[in-house]
Amino acid sequence: xxxxxxxxxxxxxxxxxxxxxxxxxxxxxxxxxxxxxxxxxxxxxxxxxxxxxxxxxxxxxxxxxxxxxxxxxxxxxxxxxxxxxxxxxxxxxxxxxxxxxxxxxxxxxxxxxxxxxxxxxxxxxxxxxxxxxxxxxxxxxxxxxxxxxxxxxxxxxxxxxxxxxxxxxxxxxxxxxxxxxxxxxxxxxxxxxxxxxxxxxxxxxxxxxxxxxxxxxxxxxxxxxxxxxxxxxxxxxxxxxxxxxxxxxxxxxxxxxxxxxxxxxxxxxxxxxxxxxxxxxxxxxxxxxxxxxxxxxxxxxxxxxxxxxxxxxxxxxxxxxxxxxxxxxxxxxxxxxxxxxxxxxxxxxxxxxxxxxxxxxxxxxxxxxxxxxxxxxxxxxxxxxxxxxxxxxxxxxxxxxxxxxxxxxxxxxxxxxxxxxxxxxxxxxxxxxxxxxxxxxxxxxxxxxxxxxxxxxxxxxxxxxxxxxxxxxxxxxxxxxxxxxxxxxxxxxxxxxxxxxxxxxxxxxxxxxxxxxxxxxxxxxxxxxxxxxxxxxxxxxxxxxxxxxxxxxxxxxxxxxxxxxxxxxxxxxxxxxxxxxxxxxx
Amino acid sequence: xxxxxxxxxxxxxxxxxxxxxxxxxxxxxxxxxxxxxxxxxxxxxxxxxxxxxxxxxxxxxxxxxxxxxxxxxxxxxxxxxxxxxxxxxxxxxxxxxxxxxxxxxxxxxxxxxxxxxxxxx
Numbered sequence: 001x002x003x004x005x006x007x008x009x010x011x012x013x014x015x016x017x018x019x020x021x022x023x024x025x026x027x028x029x030x031x032x033x034x035x036x037x038x039x040x041x042x043x044x045x046x047x048x049x050x051x052x053x054x055x056x057x058x059x060x061x062x063x064x065x066x067x068x069x070x071x072x073x074x075x076x077x078x079x080x081x082x083x084x085x086x087x088x089x090x091x092x093x094x095x096x097x098x099x100x101x102x103x104x105x106x107x108x109x110x111x112x113x114x115x116x117x118x119x120x121x122x123x124x125x126x127x128x129x130x131x132x133x134x135x136x137x138x139x140x141x142x143x144x145x146x147x148x149x150x151x152x153x154x155x156x157x158x159x160x161x162x163x164x165x166x167x168x169x170x171x172x173x174x175x176x177x178x179x180x181x182x183x184x185x186x187x188x189x190x191x192x193x194x195x196x197x198x199x200x201x202x203x204x205x206x207x208x209x210x211x212x213x214x215x216x217x218x219x220x221x222x223x224x225x226x227x228x229x230x231x232x233x234x235x236x237x238x239x240x241x242x243x244x245x246x247x248x249x250x251x252x253x254x255x256x257x258x259x260x261x262x263x264x265x266x267x268x269x270x271x272x273x274x275x276x277x278x279x280x281x282x283x284x285x286x287x288x289x290x291x292x293x294x295x296x297x298x299x300x301x302x303x304x305x306x307x308x309x310x311x312x313x314x315x316x317x318x319x320x321x322x323x324x325x326x327x328x329x330x331x332x333x334x335x336x337x338x339x340x341x342x343x344x345x346x347x348x349x350x351x352x353x354x355x356x357x358x359x360x361x362x363x364x365x366x367x368x369x370x371x372x373x374x375x376x377x378x379x380x381x382x383x384x385x386x387x388x389x390x391x392x393x394x395x396x397x398x399x400x401x402x403x404x405x406x407x408x409x410x411x412x413x414x415x416x417x418x419x420x421x422x423x424x425x426x427x428x429x430x431x432x433x434x435x436x437x438x439x440x441x442x443x444x445x446x447x448x449x450x451x452x453x454x455x456x457x458x459x460x461x462x463x464x465x466x467x468x469x470x471x472x473x474x475x476x477x478x479x480x481x482x483x484x485x486x487x488x489x490x491x492x493x494x495x496x497x498x499x500x501x502x503x504x505x506x507x508x509x510x511x512x513x514x515x516x517x518x519x520x521x522x523x524x525x526x527x528x529x530x531x532x533x534x535x536x537x538x539x540x541x542x543x544x545x546x547x548x549x550x551x552x553x554x555x556x557x558x559x560x561x562x563x564x565x566x567x568x569x570x571x572x573x574x575x576x577x578x579x580x581x582x583x584x585x586x
Numbered sequence: 587x588x589x590x591x592x593x594x595x596x597x598x599x600x601x602x603x604x605x606x607x608x609x610x611x612x613x614x615x616x617x618x619x620x621x622x623x624x625x626x627x628x629x630x631x632x633x634x635x636x637x638x639x640x641x642x643x644x645x646x647x648x649x650x651x652x653x654x655x656x657x658x659x660x661x662x663x664x665x666x667x668x669x670x671x672x673x674x675x676x677x678x679x680x681x682x683x684x685x686x687x688x689x690x691x692x693x694x695x696x697x698x699x700x701x702x703x704x705x706x707x
Contacts, residue, residue: 106659113690116625116679121616121663122648122655129652151662151678 015222018174021059024241028226034197038168038175043202049178053140055239061099066137069101069130073146077102107150120160139175165195197221212351231353251400261300264474268459277403283410284435290409295324302334306369310342313378317342328470370405377410430454445487609641610670616663617649625664628681
């Protein structure tokens with residue numbers, strides 16, 4: 001056939017696939033339905049079997065130029081045409097172009113009398129004729145139960161059923177055969193699923209009054225396939241299996257950073273904020289300021305000119321704008337400038353998958369840089385924990401793929417829940433900011449800390465989170481013997497510390513003055529001593545000089561005396577000898 | 587191509603008092619197979635016995651004219667279609683169960699019971 005997707009290894013002749021053209025289905029089946037083989041689509045009533053079969057044909061003609069035959073045992077051609085017109089499929093036009101052949105086969109059990117042996121050769125001939133007349137590559141049979149309800153001979157039916165599958169294979173057409181779900185088996189006869197090469201099971205479950213459609217590939221001979229139950233949608237654009245379910249973990253990782261909009265929170269995140277394209281979770285109990293942090297982030301982004309998409313599940317657009325004005329953020333201006341868009345809906349408005357697709361579509365339309373989901377915990381009311389988790393992981397995968405920063409808030413129940421998020425989705429998140437209320441001293445205060453932030457050295461400090469008229473502010477908290485202090489407690493502590501500091505400074509001043517005084521005293525003493533010492537010194541010097549004078553006089557006298565006694569050996573000093581004669585008299 | 591194996595139109599009074607005019611019967615087969623031959627033989631026998639001279643059999647071979655399968659909504663082979671009298675009745679199988687054929691054709695319900703036809707127990 002013309003369209004083959006898995007033809008990388010032609011030598012091995014692996015199973016070739018026929019792309020269905022249905023959103024998401026080809027990803028799950030890694031390429032499409034088995035080419036030239038029959039596929040069974042089974043499920044209960046109203047689960048979308050006919051639509052799947054028809055879309056398979058219509059996509060085949062419009063996208064792959066493969067004509068198709070739709071053999072209906074339930075709805076007449078005109079009914080089909082009408083039904084599918086609402087999905088934008090113009091069957092009449094396709095029929096006119098001989099791209100599609102609608103063949104309604106009327107079966108009425110009451111009109112048929114069985115008398116002896118028979119087979120369904122007539123059907124095969126008819127089908128073969130239809131296929132040949134337009135050169136069909138695709139065939140849909142809807143539904144096999146109606147076909148076989150006209151006949152009662154089970155032995156014949158079973159053998160004819162096998163023959164039908166063989167016949168289709170022999171024709172080389174890729175066929176989609178729809179079948180009703182049996183009571184305990186996938187199909188009524190419990191045989192079809194063994195005969196078919198690929199079995200797709202559709203279900204439509206209602207849980208908590210919200211219906212969810214799911215698709216599962218039960219088997220696919222010769223091919224790997226996704227085995228999960230994939231939610232799918234039927235809407236005006238036809239059948240879509242979640243197109244984002246198939247994304248693996250190979251999204252890009254940006255090193256670019258985006259500001260949180262709160263300067264001190266940026267500081268706590270290495271001074272730069274979150275990573276672009278990462279997922280951020282803010283959890284906290286009621287009234288801890290989750291939306292305010294979101295609003296700051298949005299405001300900062302809009303200020304940079306980035307587009308933001310805000311999914312609100314709790315409040316209306318106007319309510320959010322009004323409320324954020326109270327903390328000094330004017331989100332309304334960004335809405336007016338078209339950089340911010342709100343999508344508000346109640347979680348219970350439709351099922352989770354619908355939400356996912358609506359969000360997906362809104363994101364594709366608006367192409368934002370930042371997506372806020374406020375709060376994700378509210379989605380829980382629309383589905384089970386498991387589903388929310390799977391939905392979020394798909395959504396976040398998608399957002400990461402598109403390098404859109406995801407900002408989610410989640411409400412935790414009670415103060416003690418702390419680090420537990422109900423959806424268990426925290427592991428999906430790159431950054432997790434926890435808001436808590438601290439109770440004490442007759443009041444309740446908000447505190448903030450960063451539980452985790454992948455790929456950065458985030459602060460480990462608890463900060464007090466204050467909502468002021470000028471936006472959110474972070475303050476240090478006091479951690480002391482009385483626990484963490486915030487709010488009035490913190491203020492009291494601040495006052496206390498101020499007083500203490502004042503006291504300390506006064507004490508120091510006092511001591512300094514004391515020292516000055518002591519120093520002065522000592523110096524005065526030193527001066528007095530010095531003065532005493534000086535007078536003493538003078539006296540002593542005087543005494544010394546007097547002594548010296550006396551001894552000189554004595555020496556002169558002795559000399560004079562010696563001269564007077566005519567002492568020799570003494571050199572007579574000139575001029576003195578004649579005048580002094582007393583000394584020599586002794 | 588419509589192959590008319592047998593055509594008889596005789597104004598013979600049959601057991602079915604309510605029926606006026608001719609019975610138009612159409613037998614759909616797919617090729618000449620033992621099953622189709624059996625069916626044709628059975629049909630002829632039944633018609634001769636119960637509708638003598640008031641019937642017309644048309645045999646359509648879908649192998650030759652596959653497009654004709656659509657008109658009478660033929661799935662099973664062989665299928666006998668009673669086109670006239672109205673309403674249209676379909677009998678599938680090789681017509682070996684004469685009893686059911688008669689019921690299916692509304693022959694027996696009307697007048698066949700009292701005639702002592704061999705097949706009726």
